[in-house]
Amino acid sequence: MSQEAIDLIENWFCCELNIDNVKRTYRQQFMRYQEMPLLFSVATGNMQSFFEHDLSYFDLLDPHIWMAQQNGGEFYRQCGYAYERFDAKGYTNLSLKAADAYRARPEYWQKGLVNGIDSFAEVSRKIGTPLITTECWGVVDYKDWPLLTWDWVQELCMLGAQHAASTERWLAMASSNFCEPQFVGMWRDKLWHQQVMAIIRSAEFAPELRQGRLYRRL
Secondary structure, eight states: OOHHHHHHHHTGGGOHHHHHHHHHHHHHHHHHOTTSOOEEEEOOOOTHHHHSSOOTTSSEEEEOEEGGGHHHHHHHHHHTOOOOSSOTHHHHHHHHHHHHHHHHSHHHHHHHHHHHHHHHHHHHHHHTOOEEESSEESOSOOOOOTTOOOHHHHHHHHHHHHHHHHHTOEEEEOSOSOOSTTOHHHHTOHHHHHHHHHHHHTOOOOGGGSOHHHHHHO
């Protein structure tokens, strides 16, 4: 991701027009679906922005957290991936470099993921809003090409689920960005899926989060 794109995402809250649009949309939806939990989905790394605006009207936040987005997208830059949408070179670079890049410094990349989770957990504690995460924890994109290894992706996703669950701020979470059955390489490890789902299903919730429209549906 380019620095321009990162700056755009992180400065999203700075535009009052964006905030006004969100509030107007919320009011419209709330009037029609008063029992439906409404959320704000975000992948920003600018934590201070969450404390500068009133987000109490949301039932929850949906932060998208990946190891690959930490430190300004350092991992993807190292691998030569730039979110190419109409060119396979980014996916080719990932298939050639990503596993080795991760294994060369696993503790470093894991620490970035943990820090990202902790940052959003702290936001949740301070503003009193529960979290869910629908996209996570290792990399955003990865093709299921033949002979690619998935163990490093699974390692990161297991860590992410474990650590997020331990904070007691997540009411729900995905296991990875690759939950769809077309990712054969990810799904061939049945035991891994059973283990990570056991962690997610057994996660505890902080007492103050055991209320509200989303919790009542769980």
